[in-house]
Amino acid sequence: MTDEKHYQLADFDYDLPEALIAQTPLKQRDTSRLLVLDADTGAYQDKHFYDILDYVNPGDAIVMNNSRVLPARLHGVRPETGGHAEVLLLRQDHGDVWETLVRPAKKSPVGSTIVFGDDVTQPIMTATVVGELEHGGRYVEFHYDGIFMALLDKLGEMPLPPYIKEKLADQERYQTVYSKVDGSAAAPTAGLHWTPELLNQVRAKGVKTVELTLHVGLGTFRPVEEENIEDHKMHSEFYQLSQDAADTLNQVRENGGRIIATGTTSIRTLETIGSKFEGKLQADSGWTDIFIKPGYKWTTVDAFITNFHLPKSTLVMLVAAFTGRDNILNAYQHAVAEQYRFFSFGDAMFIKRDK
Incomplete structure (x- = not known):
């Protein structure tokens, strides 16, 4: 969605009761709630994460960040x-x-x-x-x-975000089930909802699963301080995509399938490479400080899974770049009213548009 309006920081604020900030993960990862949002119309549905099977199609690809959090x-x-x-x-x-x-x-x-x-x-x-x-x-x-x-x-101890006050009983619950490559200071939390069983069900439906790496930095929690968001300087994070992964995703796109990113870290990697190579993906690694905000021209990602993000954060701005500001804030207002769980250990969204 193209949105050329010049927004201020306050445009991405919303009211969140502190009680809705999830302090502990659910017992079963994929039983978290899932708010399915149509980016074009703003329509939404209340589901559970395991219902993601109903929204992915044979020939699609789900992209996951395999970075592992250091006990830093x-x-x-x-x-x-x-x-x-x-x-x-x-x-x-x-x-x-x-x-x-x-x-x-x-x-x-x-x-x-x-x-x-x-x-x-x-x-x-x-x-x-x-x-x-x-x-x-x-x-x-x-x-x-x-x-x-x-x-x-x-x-070392797991460096949980500052808004989580409870002690984590099982350190692996702040890791995705496919984490492999040590290097993150925070978890790519949208991936915390996947289970091995659900991923196998997705593959059995004819959906490709593709891994990349982006090491999440603590800059992801750094607040935006400039009222004019154009003045905000993004933090840099290291990313890597293999040639095999790039080839698979290019083939999916050529065959009419969708590239579905798990989380904003996967989005940042894919869009960094897609922007660099004019919409084609290829093996690449380096540091990205991409700032995706309303007005951004998308090159690669067709749909994505994401958690609910902090008010006035660059991550809310990223999602708004895909959905439009009003659609995402309306969906957040609904999630607050329905008492969804927010932030790292909270519930998820699946954001799509009809192709």
Whole structure:
């Protein structure tokens, strides 16, 4: 949908009772509710996620982001003072140097050390601050014996979004069932609704399933501060699409099938590559800071699954670029009235248009 109007940040606000922010995942992933929205007409239907089978057709392709969330929150100690330090991994810079957020940042100048493990005198891993960034960011170099990811599994915690206050009983519930490639600081949450059984049912119907990778950064939670959304600077995230995946999706499109993205991260990857190569997909990797907002010209994605997003967020703007602002805000108003569950552990939408 083309929408050339120049919107302000307040145009993407909506009222959300705090009680509707899901704090824990449902026992069964695919029993979450599904609001099916027609992007052209604004009409919607109340369903459950397992009903997605009724909305996909033989010859379609469902695209999924196989990135896996790192247990990226580390709790350590400053050996000089015994004070607590929290280190949140954002992305690997080079070797054992990572871009991180350290709290409290003021007590972590360049050259300071943080140790991890129960015994401060014989730590499992140590970190040295080797550079400073904005907003409490630090470049940290880790020192350890063994395999870093194995130690991270032992020492780290899942970095749940700030609006989730409950402790997660099972860490795997913040991973998709097809997660494979370590690297995300947050889950591609639209994919949390898929189960292996439901994916098998989709394939049995003649629908292709295709994987790509986009490592979700914490910038996805960063609020938009500029009232004129044109002035907002998007964060960058690393993506990768294989040639096999590109070939499959091009063939689906040539045969008249739809490319159905699971989540905004899959959309960002597909549209980045589609925009780069004039609507054709090919093997590609790199960093994307694509900002999809009303007025955007879509190249690749025909329909998508997504969760309900924060008011005034770039993700609401992305969805509005496909549906139009009024259609999506009307659907959100309905979801609030019907007490859908919102955000990462919440319910889902399937947004389509009739081809």
